[in-house]
Amino acid sequence: MADSNHLRIGFFGTSDFALETLTALYEHPIDIKFVVSQNPKPSGRGQKVNFSPVYKFAKFHNLNTFTPENINNLEFINKIKNFEIDFLIIVAYGKIINERILKLPKFFSLNIHASILPKWRGAAPIQRSILNGDNETGISIIVVEPKLDSGPIVLSKKIKINRNDNTGFLHKKLSTLGSKLILEAISNISKNNYTLIKQDEAKSSYAKKISKTETKISWTDSAQSIHRMVRAFTPWPGAWTFWKKEEKKIRFKILESEIIEKFNENSMCLNIGQSDRNLIVKCKKNYLKLKKIQLEGKKVISGDEFINGFKLKNYDFD
Known part of the structure; x- marks a missing residue:
């Protein structure tokens, strides 16, 4: 120079x-x-x-x-x-x-x-x-x-x-x-x-500072909208949701996701692919595969590890 x-x-x-x-x-x-x-x-x-x-x-x-x-x-x-x-x-x-x-x-x-x-x-x-x-x-x-x-x-x-x-x-x-x-x-x-x-x-447009209150996922939104949240809030502060297990609510972040347009599902919010053990959630439009998640205070794990570790069946996210 x-x-x-x-x-x-x-x-x-x-x-x-x-x-x-x-x-x-x-x-x-x-x-x-x-x-x-x-x-x-x-x-x-x-x-x-x-x-x-x-x-x-x-x-x-x-x-x-x-x-x-x-x-x-x-x-x-x-x-x-x-x-x-x-x-x-x-x-x-x-x-x-x-x-x-x-x-x-x-x-x-x-x-x-x-x-x-x-x-x-x-x-x-x-x-x-x-x-x-x-x-x-x-x-x-x-x-x-x-x-x-x-x-x-x-x-x-x-x-x-x-x-x-x-x-x-x-x-x-x-x-x-x-x-x-x-x-x-x-x-x-x-x-x-x-x-x-x-x-x-x-x-001109304004990019206001990210508030933690806007990082909670609503599963009534489209998969595209939630996928954008996951991408926007990774690595910080993290897009998060609750996993409802019996009477408990366990908070976790979603760090990586993928939009799935077609999936053989029933009426439950949470659906687990039987062949490849994918963690797939029904949204307002389309579905979201949760590829990497982190429970509060825990290390990052894959959707497959989450399914196996907690023996998921019919639990919901909120």
């Missing part, structure tokens, strides 16, 4: 999605002046303090690393201002960034967004695209403006969403694509070889 060794970069990011880009920047002759990640928070039963993937990478490679409680603090802003950066790269940081920070770089503050903007602005573009039944998604590199995901587009590239792609798969695929496009974007901008494309507000 021509002249990239002269570029001074500041980086804001927190998650695995952001780490892919930081790694790509680090592996190129680019001067990463500082890295900002969200401050660590205690989590889990032991309330252990966990640092973000971005923070761990930056510290391991001896990069200037900050985890400010308040990124709008004037002392912090002045500190990173002294680095005199050419670009600020923002990827899955998780907080709104002050306009004073966005104006620090010589060129632009750039964001990697996992959709083809202006469609699916917001926190959950991958999940919403799957739930909506979209056939394609992609990456947009945009100039960051105060309004959420509304800045002009520097680069974008589409990819196909296949019938069984889930969020985990697309997350990895898009993070890799984003890391490549950001390198192309900063190279083009630094050589004044770019065009900014204004977003069409009339075509």
